[in-house]
Amino acid sequence: MSIATIPPGPAGHPQARRTLHQVVWRLLPLAPFAFVVLAWAAYWTIAQPTAATLPAVHDVVAAVWDLAAKGELATHVLASLWRLLLGALLGILTGVIGGFVVGLNRSVSAFLSPLIVFFNAISGIVWLPLVIGWLGIGTALAVFLIWNTVFFIVFQNTVLGVQLVPQVFEQGVQALGGGRWETIRSVILPGALPYILTGVRSGLGFGWRALIAAELVGATTGLGQMIFGATEFHRSDIIIGGCLIIGTIAMAMDRWLLLPIERRTIERWGLVFDATKEK
Amino acid sequence: MSAPQPASRLRRLALVAPEGRKIVLGILLIVLVLFGQQLYGRATAYWRLDPTLRDASGPRNVVVVLDFMPDRFHGERVSQYGVFAGRDGALNRIRLRNVSPDSLARLAGVAWVARIEPLP
Amino acid sequence: MSMVSATSASTGLSRPASGPAIVWRQLRAFRILLPFVALVGVWWAIYASADFSPQVLVSPLAVWRAFVNLVTHGVMAEYASTSLRMIGFATALSLIVGVPIGFAVGVNRYAAHTLESFLRFLQGISGIAWLPLAIIWFGFSHTTTLVIVIYTLIVPIIFNTMIGVRAIPETYTLALRSLGASRLRLVRDVYLPGALPSIVVGLRLGMGYGWRALIAAEMLVRQGGLGDLIFGARTFGQIDRIMTGMIVIGCLYIVVDRLIVQPIENLTVAHWGALRQ
Numbered sequence: 001m002s003i004a005t006i007p008p009g010p011a012g013h014p015q016a017r018r019t020l021h022q023v024v025w026r027l028l029p030l031a032p033f034a035f036v037v038l039a040w041a042a043y044w045t046i047a048q049p050t051a052a053t054l055p056a057v058h059d060v061v062a063a064v065w066d067l068a069a070k071g072e073l074a075t076h077v078l079a080s081l082w083r084l085l086l087g088a089l090l091g092i093l094t095g096v097i098g099g100f101v102v103g104l105n106r107s108v109s110a111f112l113s114p115l116i117v118f119f120n121a122i123s124g125i126v127w128l129p130l131v132i133g134w135l136g137i138g139t140a141l142a143v144f145l146i147w148n149t150v151f152f153i154v155f156q157n158t159v160l161g162v163q164l165v166p167q168v169f170e171q172g173v174q175a176l177g178g179g180r181w182e183t184i185r186s187v188i189l190p191g192a193l194p195y196i197l198t199g200v201r202s203g204l205g206f207g208w209r210a211l212i213a214a215e216l217v218g219a220t221t222g223l224g225q226m227i228f229g230a231t232e233f234h235r236s237d238i239i240i241g242g243c244l245i246i247g248t249i250a251m252a253m254d255r256w257l258l259l260p261i262e263r264r265t266i267e268r269w270g271l272v273f274d275a276t277k278e279k
Numbered sequence: 280m281s282a283p284q285p286a287s288r289l290r291r292l293a294l295v296a297p298e299g300r301k302i303v304l305g306i307l308l309i310v311l312v313l314f315g316q317q318l319y320g321r322a323t324a325y326w327r328l329d330p331t332l333r334d335a336s337g338p339r340n341v342v343v344v345l346d347f348m349p350d351r352f353h354g355e356r357v358s359q360y361g362v363f364a365g366r367d368g369a370l371n372r373i374r375l376r377n378v379s380p381d382s383l384a385r386l387a388g389v390a391w392v393a394r395i396e397p398l399p
Numbered sequence: 400m401s402m403v404s405a406t407s408a409s410t411g412l413s414r415p416a417s418g419p420a421i422v423w424r425q426l427r428a429f430r431i432l433l434p435f436v437a438l439v440g441v442w443w444a445i446y447a448s449a450d451f452s453p454q455v456l457v458s459p460l461a462v463w464r465a466f467v468n469l470v471t472h473g474v475m476a477e478y479a480s481t482s483l484r485m486i487g488f489a490t491a492l493s494l495i496v497g498v499p500i501g502f503a504v505g506v507n508r509y510a511a512h513t514l515e516s517f518l519r520f521l522q523g524i525s526g527i528a529w530l531p532l533a534i535i536w537f538g539f540s541h542t543t544t545l546v547i548v549i550y551t552l553i554v555p556i557i558f559n560t561m562i563g564v565r566a567i568p569e570t571y572t573l574a575l576r577s578l579g580a581s582r583l584r585l586v587r588d589v590y591l592p593g594a595l596p597s598i599v600v601g602l603r604l605g606m607g608y609g610w611r612a613l614i615a616a617e618m619l620v621r622q623g624g625l626g627d628l629i630f631g632a633r634t635f636g637q638i639d640r641i642m643t644g645m646i647v648i649g650c651l652y653i654v655v656d657r658l659i660v661q662p663i664e665n666l667t668v669a670h671w672g673a674l675r676q
Contacts, residue, residue, distance in 0.1 A: 025512065028509065028512055028513040029512065029513055029514075029515065029516035029517065031513050032513060032514055032516075032517035033517060033520075052535060053535070053536065110430075111430075111433070111434055112434060113434075114430075114431045114432075114434050114435065115434045115435065115438060117653065117657075118435070118649050118650075118653065119649075121648075121649040121650075121652040121653050121656070122645055122648055122649040122652075124611055125611060125614060125615045125618070126611075126614055126629070126645055126648055126649075127645070128618070128630075129618075129629045129630050129632065129633035129641045129644075130629075130638070130641050130642065130645065132633060133454055133455065133633065133636065133638065134455060205523070208523075208525075209525035209527065209528075209608075210611075212525060212527060212528050213525065213527040213611075213612075213615045216527060216528075216530065216531070216615075216619065217615075217618060217619065217630075224528070227528065227531045228530075228531050230531065231531040231534055231535060234535060236532060236535055239531045239532050239535070240532065242528070243524050243528045243529060243532070244524070246523070246524050246525075246528050247520045247521070247523040247524035247528075248520075248523075249523075250520075250522075250523025250524070251516075251519060251520050251523050254519075254523070295666060298662035298663075298665050298666050299662070301657070301658045301659075301661075301662045302658065302659055302662045302663065304658055305654050305655065305657075305658025305659035305662075306659065308654050308658070309483060309654065309655065309659075312476065312479050312480065312483060312651070313480050313483060313484070315476070316470075316473060316476040317476075346471075347468070347471075347472060349472075350472075350474070352474055353472065353473075356473075389473070390473055390476075391471065391472050391473035
């Protein structure tokens with residue numbers, strides 16, 4: 001969600017001025033990143049901190065390049081993404097199905113609500129000490145923690161979406177002779193879809209964060225493990241590089257994968273939806 | 280903004296009251312967690328000390344008696360009040376030397392200490 | 400994040416305490432507790448059905464006993480207090496620093512546009528990812544944990560303050576300015592109330608992230624706190640302690656979120672929410 005997608009155009013100015021304005025508008029978001037890099041380089045040149053405390057900008061780039069060349073980076077990134085994919089798919093599937101089953105039945109959802117609130121409060125990394133005893137270190141643990149995180153978010157949003165579908169639509173289909181399945185397919189599913197997608201988008205964001213936390217503690221590969229392993233050898237360059245990669249993947253995933261899906265589905269179904277409600 | 284009518288004031292109060300109650304309850308619970316055990320310990324400090332220790336004027340040597348088998352956690356906490364001098368027979372009896380009157384008073388306020396006896 | 404329940408008559412008006420109302424309220428407490436009783440029942444049934452090693456599953460009774468032990472031995476109070484103090488301190492600092500920054504950025508459309516992507520990027524690198532770096536800089540200390548939790552909290556607060564300020568219709572600020580209001584007056588009468596609902600939403604969001612980051616950080620830094628408690632219990636295979644810790648973590652979060660922060664959110668939206676329409 002962008003605060004202002006349309007750059008404010010000064011009225012009555014010539015075409016060239018307006019295009020320049022648009023270009024500047026597009027470039028502005030890069031300014032803070034550039035500023036940080038410049039400040040970092042400046043500080044490094046002036047204060048000359050030890051490599052462990054704050055490596056030079058080129059050190060970080062070199063370290064990342066080195067890892068990429070050795071193929072290690074690809075291994076870690078793929079390991080992390082694979083875990084995210086598995087956990088998220090499981091979470092979305094169980095979340096949507098569970099959400100529908102529970103959402104369609106008011107008394108069941110009222111009964112389960114306190115339990116859901118409680119387990120949502122401990123979702124994610126809190127399960128690690130317990131589950132590590134069941135599943136050991138590695139992919140299974142990470143997938144469980146991601147599933148846990150994604151499930152509760154998607155589930156809650158699905159229930160919300162299902163329950164918020166105006167009754168009049170359901171009744172409309174039933175008045176025209178549609179059965180239960182017809183109602184669900186043609187009214188409730190499209191109606192709940194925006195909420196489900198918001199849940200998916202939110203869940204994936206949380207899931208990625210939970211994944212990194214899980215890998216920090218209990219993994220042998222993956223980006224989280226890569227940066228935590230580097231702590232032992234005081235390789236700050238790897239750590240910073242890893243963090244930047246983590247952030248970039250999160251951003252890329254959100255902006256180029258999830259946001260378009262969400263937007264297009266909402267456009268297609270033509271539903272008005274408050275996009276500021278991020279759970 | 281114009282002055283609220285009496286009816287809307289009441290309505291506003293009715294809206295605020297249940298939320299206000301929750302906030303008060305929530306804060307009370309948090310305060311209980313943060314300070315409850317401490318306050319209980321301080322309230323019962325007098326009975327935790329052996330009578331002979333109650334008017335301590337100078338540093339004393341004491342035995343800290345616990346009702347349970349201590350973890351490393353408890354050993355660490357107790358050692359802050361004096362010089363750790365080993366066990367006194369059983370694992371749940373800890374000897375402390377050179378406990379100042381101030382430390383003794385604070386040690387007496389620790390809720391999970393059963394009692395503090397003098398070290399002969 | 401409560402689910403919409405058709406049974407919750409959300410008129411918001413509570414009647415003065417009368418006979419039927421008191422019974423209704425007690426019924427509500429019962430309705431909240433019943434699912435958990437059912438859950439414990441299922442748990443007990445599963446535990447009793449097979450012979451589980453104490454490394455895999457323990458009985459509800461064992462967890463209760465562990466809880467009582469931890470409380471009477473003073474362990475729970477100290478670890479829980481450490482976590483609560485940390486989150487409280489981090490929240491206070493994040494608000495004091497984050498809200499003014501959010502205001503400063505929000506009032507200017509260009510500043511907001513500039514920083515939006517940067518803040519999102521920072522949010523994508525969860526606080527926990529910075530933990531290794533923080534450990535190198537500050538060692539295994541409370542400072543490390545505090546820095547990470549503040550980072551996690553402050554980004555949503557700044558972001559939501561920014562959104563809140565930007566959402567205030569310009570007509571209000573222009574109206575007051577045309578009447579000669581000073582900057583300070585503008586902040587007090589338009590910006591602050593107008594952005595407040597959004598700020599509180601950001602606070603609530605941030606505390607959700609922050610509590611999780613706190614537990615995770617405590618697991619790694621191991622200087623006290625509930626994360627340390629449950630991770631340390633893992634080393635000794637004390638499943639009963641782990642589960643006790645998890646339940647306490649959940650309960651404390653619910654107390655803070657539902658009994659303190661959510662009511663504040665409801666109050667600000669109810670009081671000032673009309674401004675956003």
